[in-house]
Amino acid sequence: MAAKESQPGPLEHHERGAGRYAPSPSGDLHFGNLRTAVLAWLYARHTGRRFYLRVEDIDTQRSSAQSAQRQIEDLAALGLTFDAAPTYQSDNTSAYEAALRALTERGRVFECYCSRKDIQEAARAPHAIPGRYPGTCRDLPEGEREWRRRELLAQGRVPALRLRAEVEKWQVNDGFLGAFTGEVDDFILRRGGQQPDWAYNLAVVVDDVAAGIDQVVRGDDLASSAPRQAYLAHLLGLPQPGYVHVPLVLGPTGKRLAKRDGAVTLREMLADAPVAQVVTRLAESVGVEGCDSLAGLAEKFEPGLVPREAWVWGS
Ligand code: GLU
Numbered sequence: 001m002a003a004k005e006s007q008p009g010p011l012e013h014h015e016r017g018a019g020r021y022a023p024s025p026s027g028d029l030h031f032g033n034l035r036t037a038v039l040a041w042l043y044a045r046h047t048g049r050r051f052y053l054r055v056e057d058i059d060t061q062r063s064s065a066q067s068a069q070r071q072i073e074d075l076a077a078l079g080l081t082f083d084a085a086p087t088y089q090s091d092n093t094s095a096y097e098a099a100l101r102a103l104t105e106r107g108r109v110f111e112c113y114c115s116r117k118d119i120q121e122a123a124r125a126p127h128a129i130p131g132r133y134p135g136t137c138r139d140l141p142e143g144e145r146e147w148r149r150r151e152l153l154a155q156g157r158v159p160a161l162r163l164r165a166e167v168e169k170w171q172v173n174d175g176f177l178g179a180f181t182g183e184v185d186d187f188i189l190r191r192g193g194q195q196p197d198w199a200y201n202l203a204v205v206v207d208d209v210a211a212g213i214d215q216v217v218r219g220d221d222l223a224s225s226a227p228r229q230a231y232l233a234h235l236l237g238l239p240q241p242g243y244v245h246v247p248l249v250l251g252p253t254g255k256r257l258a259k260r261d262g263a264v265t266l267r268e269m270l271a272d273a274p275v276a277q278v279v280t281r282l283a284e285s286v287g288v289e290g291c292d293s294l295a296g297l298a299e300k301f302e303p304g305l306v307p308r309e310a311w312v313w314g315s
Pocket residue numbers: 021022023024056204217218222
């Protein structure tokens with residue numbers, strides 16, 4: 001991939017902090033993604049932070065290098081500027097290994113042999129808390145682990161690795177939601193199966209710290225992940241970033257904006273309108289009227305102008 005070859009060395013730590021946009025390369029960026037990217041950029045610029053792009057390509061089944069390249073081109077077409085070349089999660093797996101080792105040494109990791117179906121069934125038990133890992137494999141005796149592991153290996157699979165959490169809730173500080181307390185369970189650190197993938201919650205914590213990111217601005221669909229991530233940072237002795245979870249863009253049916261809602265990707269929008277018009281729509285969606293360049297928007301932007309409610313596409 002061309003952008004990957006031009007990548008410089010590791011990002012330096014710096015005193016003034018940084019923000020980031022971290023898309024998953026699994027399709028073209030649409031108006032909702034672009035609005036989150038622009039907001040993350042505006043918050044960083046507004047607070048004098050650096051701004052980075054991280055390609056979240058650890059989900060090997062959904063990510064593609066072509067999609068990453070198209071997303072990078074789209075962000076450039078919009079006029080977003082970054083303070084370093086993009087980084088790729090797939091280049092950082094040794095740091096995930098190191099974090100996993102540190103947690104393992106502290107007795108914080110256990111193998112989980114459950115299939116998705118096992119978890120769904122256990123979660124239907126009368127006392128189960130919806131959405132929480134029910135703890136099935138947390139305290140299995142070693143003898144049982146041994147045969148469950150062998151059983152999986154015979155199918156060419158490896159167990160998942162989960163965090164042994166010792167809290168049930170964790171509080172984070174969110175610029176939009178205020179003090180926000182959310183669930184923490186024994187969440188996955190590395191997915192099992194034929195091709196074990198690093199889990200997003202582990203990767204994101206390690207990557208943000210490695211890049212000196214202290215301000216995480218992203219869609220509020222991820223707000224419920226923040227307590228898990230902040231708790232993991234705490235366990236690893238790493239600083240916890242400040243969060244700003246911004247409302248998503250919704251389609252006309254009230255569901256999160258998606259392809260089904262028409263010409264929503266930047267490429268589709270640019271087929272009908274110049275980029276300045278797209279910027280004007282993005283600016284309106286963050287509370288600034290009549291602005292057709294990102295530089296102009298950065299001058300007028302105030303976090304207090306951003307609508308508190310989800311933005312509805314076409315409004
Ligand atoms: N890669 C995630 C996404 O595209 C965002 C992760 C994050 O911002 O922490 O939804």
